[in-house]
Amino acid sequence: MWPWGHLAVAYLVYVVYTRFDPTRRQTAATLTALAVGSQFPDLIDKPFAWTFGVLPSGRSLAHSVFTLLVLTVVLHRLAVRYRRTDLSTAFMLGAFVHILTDMSPTAVAGLLGGDLTQLQWLRFLVWPLQPPPPYANDTSFVEQFASLSFEPYVLFQFGLFGLAVAVWLAHGAPGFREVTRQSKAVFTESAD
Numbered sequence: 001m002w003p004w005g006h007l008a009v010a011y012l013v014y015v016v017y018t019r020f021d022p023t024r025r026q027t028a029a030t031l032t033a034l035a036v037g038s039q040f041p042d043l044i045d046k047p048f049a050w051t052f053g054v055l056p057s058g059r060s061l062a063h064s065v066f067t068l069l070v071l072t073v074v075l076h077r078l079a080v081r082y083r084r085t086d087l088s089t090a091f092m093l094g095a096f097v098h099i100l101t102d103m104s105p106t107a108v109a110g111l112l113g114g115d116l117t118q119l120q121w122l123r124f125l126v127w128p129l130q131p132p133p134p135y136a137n138d139t140s141f142v143e144q145f146a147s148l149s150f151e152p153y154v155l156f157q158f159g160l161f162g163l164a165v166a167v168w169l170a171h172g173a174p175g176f177r178e179v180t181r182q183s184k185a186v187f188t189e190s191a192d
Contacts, residue, residue: 001101002148003039005157008164009101010038010094015167017093026174030090037094041068041102050140057132059124063099066126068092099125105153 014034018024044062049055061067072092079088103122110118123130137147148154
């Protein structure tokens with residue numbers, strides 16, 4: 001999935017999450033944490049695999065459920081100390097949604113149909129216990145973007161992004177007013 005698809009799905013899941021409890025709010029800080037979390041696995045794995053050659057694949061260390069579970073515990077403990085569990089929750093929700101949306105729709109459909117050979121495409125979830133699956137474009141950013149074509153799955157992701165923006169606007173663009181209000185205050189103070 002492309003970055004805009006990860007962001008869109010993470011936001012839509014977060015909207016549902018905040019609807020279950022009225023004390024959960026969408027703020028500039030939580031939405032920023034969510035956005036960074038939704039990109040986190042790729043921000044770690046892709047450069048370390050493609051640019052530095054330290055990881056075996058662009059889906060390995062930070063795409064592993066084991067890594068994210070350890071990170072969840074560490075971030076939660078820090079968040080409790082600083083009374084910002086809203087931020088750690090938003091970040092981790094984004095990161096977990098990322099790895100779930102990286103599961104190939106073909107592999108998931110195959111598994112649901114009983115084709116266990118499709119499990120090979122989900123091995124990244126348990127790295128390093130299993131090697132990551134081989135990906136055709138798992139060598140560089142240039143190769144990855146050069147392979148971008150407007151096939152139905154990519155267009156679907158653009159549609160998801162549009163839907164996420166529409167939902168965000170329908171909810172009053174949460175976080176946006178907060179940021180613009182703070183910006184106005186900074187400019188007003190500097191003019192004095």
